[in-house]
Amino acid sequence: MSTPIQDVIRVAVVEDQPLFRSMLERTLGQTEGLQVVVSVGTVSDARRALRPGAAHVALLDIDLPDGNGIALGVTLRRQQPELGILLLSAHDAMDLLLDLPSDVAEGWGYLSKNSSTSEELLVSAVRSAAVRETVLDPELLARITPRAGSDVAQLTHRQYEVLRLLASGLSNAGIGERLGITEKSVQNHVNALYATLGIDADPSRNPRVSAALRLLEETGPGI
CATH class of the missing domain: 3.40.50.2300 (Response regulator)
Structure with a gap:
């Protein structure tokens, strides 16, 4: 918490x-x-x-x-x-x-x-x-790609962009500004990627932290 x-x-x-x-x-x-x-x-x-x-x-x-x-x-x-x-x-x-x-x-x-x-x-x-x-680190996040068959690989391009920006510490408002979309749209993408990754609203865990760790776990160096 x-x-x-x-x-x-x-x-x-x-x-x-x-x-x-x-x-x-x-x-x-x-x-x-x-x-x-x-x-x-x-x-x-x-x-x-x-x-x-x-x-x-x-x-x-x-x-x-x-x-x-x-x-x-x-x-x-x-x-x-x-x-x-x-x-x-x-x-x-x-x-x-x-x-x-x-x-x-x-x-x-x-x-x-x-x-x-x-x-x-x-x-x-x-x-x-x-x-x-x-x-x-956002520069390191920019170099990674999803592993084939992983849940992260099932995200849409936009959801994956949102996940990387979330993991780099940006708020929903900051993500929206970076991508040129509304904060509500960002929240919709966050909810969708949580669903795809199976991240629930367990009050004992921070879902943004869980999502960042899943991104690390299911990606590797880009080609």
Whole structure:
């Protein structure tokens, strides 16, 4: 279940490259409504600094000198179930989200350092992580195609477009603006793709998160 966005979202940055870490600090620290409260470069430092309640969102590099951000995120999430997790990686390893343990799998985001990730997207992904929503790197999503025989392959072209934009963190209004259609039309497409993918309105699960994970599960690299 999503939690309300805080008035000020406290962010922990765990990134071992000093230059990139300082860029993240500056970008997030200068954004209204965000505050960088932890900035470290190792797993051990992160474990010491990220006590319960210290941050609302942990921005974690996957490759750290004394471990990896995914294992760190799993540990932190089990200790702090409301903590949002946003992964960064120099490798296009978005499908690693499918291997997360089921008890902590909901609401992880993923951005690639190699894509043209903008400051706007970074900030949006942090805000989404604060309410346990999943945001996936839009440039990586643009490169994937549905696997033959999968439920995702049964979607219409428009439904598939909507699903990819949904998975990249856009709201229905944002999707409508991107595609030049009304918000009501977007909602109709969302309802139809949920039906095709068998995603129900279980109140214990966020259907947009479930849809994003199904997109990852049933697609592969484009030809």
